[in-house]
Amino acid sequence: MEIRDTVLLEQQVRETWRVEPQVCEFLVRSFAQALHGSRRGDMCVPFPTAFGKGERRDFQAAEACLEKLPFNESGLEKEPPLNEGQVRLLHWLLHSHKINAKRLKAITVSHLRERCPRLMEEIQRGGRNLRPDMVLETRNDEAVDERVESSLFPAFHGTHPESIHSIVRVGLLNMSNTHMQRTGTAFGEGIYLAKELSTAFSFTRSPAQSKWNAKHGGLRCVFVCTVSNADSPQTQPGVPGNYVVVKECNKVAIRYILVYQERIPSSRKIDVCALLVLFYLASMLFPLLLEHVRWQGYTN
Numbered sequence: 001m002e003i004r005d006t007v008l009l010e011q012q013v014r015e016t017w018r019v020e021p022q023v024c025e026f027l028v029r030s031f032a033q034a035l036h037g038s039r040r041g042d043m044c045v046p047f048p049t050a051f052g053k054g055e056r057r058d059f060q061a062a063e064a065c066l067e068k069l070p071f072n073e074s075g076l077e078k079e080p081p082l083n084e085g086q087v088r089l090l091h092w093l094l095h096s097h098k099i100n101a102k103r104l105k106a107i108t109v110s111h112l113r114e115r116c117p118r119l120m121e122e123i124q125r126g127g128r129n130l131r132p133d134m135v136l137e138t139r140n141d142e143a144v145d146e147r148v149e150s151s152l153f154p155a156f157h158g159t160h161p162e163s164i165h166s167i168v169r170v171g172l173l174n175m176s177n178t179h180m181q182r183t184g185t186a187f188g189e190g191i192y193l194a195k196e197l198s199t200a201f202s203f204t205r206s207p208a209q210s211k212w213n214a215k216h217g218g219l220r221c222v223f224v225c226t227v228s229n230a231d232s233p234q235t236q237p238g239v240p241g242n243y244v245v246v247k248e249c250n251k252v253a254i255r256y257i258l259v260y261q262e263r264i265p266s267s268r269k270i271d272v273c274a275l276l277v278l279f280y281l282a283s284m285l286f287p288l289l290l291e292h293v294r295w296q297g298y299t300n
Helices: 003-019 021-035 059-067 084-095 109-115 117-125 146-150 161-170 197-201 211-216 272-299
Strands: 104-107 134-138 152-158 191-194 219-228 243-246 252-261
Touching: 003 021, 003 084, 021 059, 021 084, 021 104, 021 134, 021 161, 021 211, 021 219, 059 084, 059 211, 104 109, 109 117, 109 134, 117 152, 117 197, 152 197, 161 219, 191 197, 197 219
Parallel strands: none
Antiparallel strands: 104 134, 134 252, 152 191, 152 219, 191 243, 219 252
């Protein structure tokens, strides 16, 4: 790649990051979780073509680009400049595939309340633990007809942190009875969704421990989907009322992504238990020390 091309791509990356910083950070961090997971060979799909294809994917090179990526809580830093590998990686993450930085939009809670009051009620019902740190809305070119929209009902899908990258890129797929299956098929084959947010959230997990997650923190996600009434749980024998099992992938559309930030443990955080132990030991030793001082005074 020529230097001129690299500079142009970097300009595009920085402009996209400036417009949608939360979306860009989400796409980078979700890929990082797949890359540092125990099943990265399966979860890093799709994979940036600049780092190889198939069995020749260079995971170590992608890791090296991510580790030295100059971004923090305030965004992508201007200095130092990005190297060619980082530019190609970020451009692929932010601009490739159907769902990219231009197809996602970070929205406010008030906007969500206006667009989807039922979803907001479900979030509030779950209390503080289910209140997301960020909400992303998928952008569709085709406007959904009101009659079609009224025939849809919301459903939730909680997933492992390693799977977020792949789901965002290619959507929810029916992986039952394949090596990609993580949970069982107690209610038959298909994509498993829940009617309650709390149920879906229970299927999320903390990301694997890595230097990246220790530095930037991990992400948990619940995908808010719409499913046609043809797959309503009332018409599915053997499926509990709280679940929805959909065999056809094209009947599930992701509308929102609820993002939950895994907090970075601070080394400066006060350990209350340790303080209590120290206070207890001090209260035990102080009378002995005082008695020792008194005894020394008597003997002198």
